[in-house]
Structures are given as C-alpha cells and as structure tokens.
Amino acid sequence: MKRVPITGGKMVLTPDEQAIETKHLGFTISPHEECGVEEAVRIVESQGGEVVVLTLGPPEAEEQLRECMALGADRAIHLVSGEEWDAQATASALVDAIRGEEPFDLIVLGNESADAGNYQVGIRVAYALGLPVVTGLKGLTVADGRARCEQEVATGRDVYDVALPAVITVKEGLNLPRYPSVPAKLRANRKPVDARPVERPAPKLEKLRLVVPEGSRKQAEILGEGAAAAPRVVEVMQQLGVA
Amino acid sequence: MSALVFLEGADELSLQALTLGESLGDVRAVRFDGPYAPAAWAKAIVDAAGDADIIGPGSDRGNEVLAHVAAQLDLPFAANVTEVRGNDVTRIRWGGTLQEEARIHSERKLLTAAPFAFAPSSSPLQAEVLSPSLDGSVTVVDQVAPDSGGKVSLADAKVVVSGGRGVGSSEGFAILEELAELLDGAVGCSRVVTSAGWRPHADQVGQTGTKVSPDLYIACGISGATQHIAGCKGAKKLLAINADREATIFAHADYAVVGDLHEILPAITAELRKARAV
C-alpha cells in the first residue's frame, strides 16, 4: 500500500521540481490498494487468517497504515524512508519484508500506483519470490488453495486460475471499500505497527524533474444560466450532430 | 543499435510503439498467436531480443509484458514514455496530468510508448510470430462476456452524460439516465459517486475508472479534479453544468451552463423532445 497526495483540481510542483507541492493537501491510500486491503479483509473474515499491511514510505505514512487497519487489517509493517524509491528498489525492499512473514497465501498489490504509475512492483515482487502473478483484477474467488482471477479486457473478462501462494494486483472496482466505523478507527489506533528504517539504494530509473504539461485551458462558451439555457444547449447538440 | 518491438496486433497503440522503436535503431517486430500468457510471452521476447532494446505499447498488456521482461532481466523499465533523448526519457505520471523526466541507468532500454505520444508507423508491418513455451505458466483459461444489459458501453458512447457529487443521490441520476437514453448515450460519474455507492464502479470516469472519448461529454455537478479530467480529456467537446461559476471544470469545458443541474437537465430533455416533435 502506498501513501499518495489528494491533488484536487491542479498540479503544483515544489520549486525544485522534484515533487508535487503537498503543503496544503491531504493524503490517502492509493485507490486500487484500498480495494486490495478491503478484499484481503473480506477473505480473512470469511475464511480465517490474518491481514498484514506493508508500506514503504515516510513517517507520515503511518496515517494510511492506520486507515488500512481501520478497514480491518490486523497489523502493519512500515519500512520508513523519506525518499522516493524506484520500482526495482521498492520491490526488493518489499520482498525482504515479505520473506520474514512466510508462510503466507496471498500477496495483494495495486495494479499501478496513482502517482508514479510504473505498473511493475507486483510483477517484480512475484519473480523475486518465485510465485505466479496475475494483474489488474476486477474479480477474485479464493477457495481450496487456488485463486480464480478475473481481469478486465475490452471484450469482457479474462479468467486465470492459479495455485496459492500467489501474487495478485488489483484495480479499483474489485469491491466497494467499507467506511470504517468509529470503534474500528479506535481499534486501529491500538493495533501494532512494526516500523523499520530502510536505506535507499542508488536508483536505476532516476527521476530528474517533474513537469506540468501545458494546460489545454479553454475559454468555455457560456450557453446561459439555469433552465433558460436549454434551447441553446439543444442547438449546440444539433450542430455537433449528437441530438 | 537495434530494438525489438512487441506488438499486440495491428492496433493504433502497437503502431505507435513501432514508431518509437524505429527512432532507436533497426527494428524487429514480434507478435503472438494463442492464449495470453504474460510470463511465457516475456520469456520468448527476452530469448529473441539478444541485447536489443525492448519496446511495447503503453496498453495494459504492453505494460504488463514489459514489466515481466524487466523482472526477468532485472533491468529498469520506464512505462508510458513520450520522448527519448539518449538515456533520458520523458514519461507520464498521474494518468497523464504530470510528466516526469528521468534517466535510465542501464545499457539497455525497456520502454512502453505512452498512448498517442507517437504517430503510428507507416512501414509495412512484418511481425514475426513467436511461439512461447506455455509449460505450467499462468495463462487465460476462460473468458466472460461483458454484462452491458444491452446498453451502449461507456467507452464507446458518442455522448456521455456524467454526474458528480452535485447530483446528490442515487435517485438523482434518473434525470441523467433520461437524457442519456434520449441521446443514445451512456451515463458516467465521478469517484465521489461510486464511493458513495450511488452508481457501480463500471460507470466511473477517470484515472482509476474508464477513459472515454465521446463526441460530447456532459459533466453535471462535477468539480473537475485532475483525476476525473484524466478520464474525459479525450472527449471532442465538453459541456459543463455547474452551480459554481468558479468551478475548475469550466477551465476544461468548451461550453458552460451555470446553475442547478436539477433544473437544467429536465429543461434540456424537454427542449430536445420538443425539437424532435417538430
């Protein structure tokens, strides 16, 4: 699970162009991963077991670990580093932590993180652990030591069937995450977080700077105010050939 | 210098990847028949590539196969690249609302071409078909047809009537449904709406939802967050209906109507019916 900023209407960069200016922003769990945590919690609620959440992130990421535990995860491992890691280094740090948790049945990641969107951490984790991997799941059934995985494609859904333990990456829409109750949030504050400092290796894909693409800021034609605008709207629809 | 380009087919994105490959050196294009098996396909690509750069389309499958290639070779992989200058690349982040300039510390480049960043290649397509060994590898075992209930799909609709928090409730979408049906279009929504359970996630437009490219996108009671715009910037024209004349959505709109969507949408529907009755 990764902590990401809630950016709202506009992307503003820090003066050194290394990051999004987050002084005035809130943070959240990357959306695909929120569904991943929810799914893991549902599996454990119906079949027993334990859900452990793992993040590599700054000290403040504890906030998102607590949110995950309010969703129902039992405990957390926090690899603490204030720097941004590239995908290869992220995967190997996660793998080191996962090895300490063997045996496990399922490793769940997001398909791509909201901010960096490298589409690869889950696949790299799977190779390092020597496990099968299926990505981009919108449907999952776990039973009898196997996972039936549904991946959304243009023509519907492709189905994969893999033996556990396995690595899966999921997409938002897999489920509708619950709103944690107040007691669940209070319980989450008492659940254990195992914080471990980690050192970032030299990046192989090195970020030089971020750029906000030239805005396609448009000057909208105002068709009117309130219901009185309806005739103009219909005229425009007719011009566009969609009415 | 040479590059091996993985093509999903003769589709637009694959031909764009081919252009990126051609800009790097001698190109060899490969593709696959048979069931999708990302790990096995990646292995076949690695074996065929020698020490060439490996390029793919910035599609779900392109990114997935390249990530497998990267994991097998333990090399860095830059996804969704828009430009290459030596070992430096520009790539898109945050679903396209932000770009990143990055340096690849590796002799070999593994890249996918960001959608629509390159013109499709016009060279005659002669892709070699690789035959991967599927032995025990993860592969597609079944397919489920989409359950669209006979309606126009969001991704293909010519008109999308999309609602946000301003719609106010699940029942509030009735007036959007009515207009969409009249226009033979589909209903979309923002993430606030799906998180509230007013609409299913399949209706969500945006970075973590569906990307749409209709002739007309009607955004009703949607503020215009970057993650929402990431899903509808492909629309030819955008009409925004919002009560707040300062709303960000107006900066992305071609047409604006200021006011309460609960009055405006029924008025548009009535006007359309009237126009058609003539």
Ligand SMILES: Cc1cc2nc3c(=O)[nH]c(=O)nc-3n(C[C@@H](O)[C@H](O)[C@H](O)COP(=O)(O)OP(=O)(O)OC[C@H]3O[C@@H](n4cnc5c(N)ncnc54)[C@H](O)[C@@H]3O)c2cc1C
């Ligand atoms: C010096 C430096 C250079 C960098 N250069 C680049 C660069 O060139 N290009 C670039 O895109 N990024 C770069 N980064 C950002 C990079 O750190 C990403 O955060 C990291 O690569 C993970 O990739 P991702 O989040 O895109 O992973 P994805 O593969 O998109 O993420 C998939 C899933 O992996 C899991 N995951 C990812 N990160 C974490 C985490 N920290 N903790 C727990 N789970 C996680 C999540 O479940 C996520 O959904 C750089 C960072 C540093 C420090």
Ligand SMILES: Cc1cc2nc3c(=O)[nH]c(=O)nc-3n(C[C@H](O)[C@H](O)[C@H](O)COP(=O)(O)OP(=O)(O)OC[C@H]3O[C@@H](n4cnc5c(N)ncnc54)[C@H](O)[C@@H]3O)c2cc1C
């Ligand atoms: C990583 C990440 C990924 C995300 N992915 C997506 C995504 O895929 N899709 C997505 O949509 N969002 C996504 N979001 C959420 C996004 O940031 C915004 O929170 C969301 O799009 C806002 O939804 P909204 O416009 O409906 O609500 P708001 O921002 O609350 O806007 C409501 C608007 O309705 C107007 N309004 C209110 N009442 C009326 C009325 N009666 N008539 C007319 N107008 C009215 C208001 O003026 C306001 O502009 C993502 C966020 C993150 C952090």
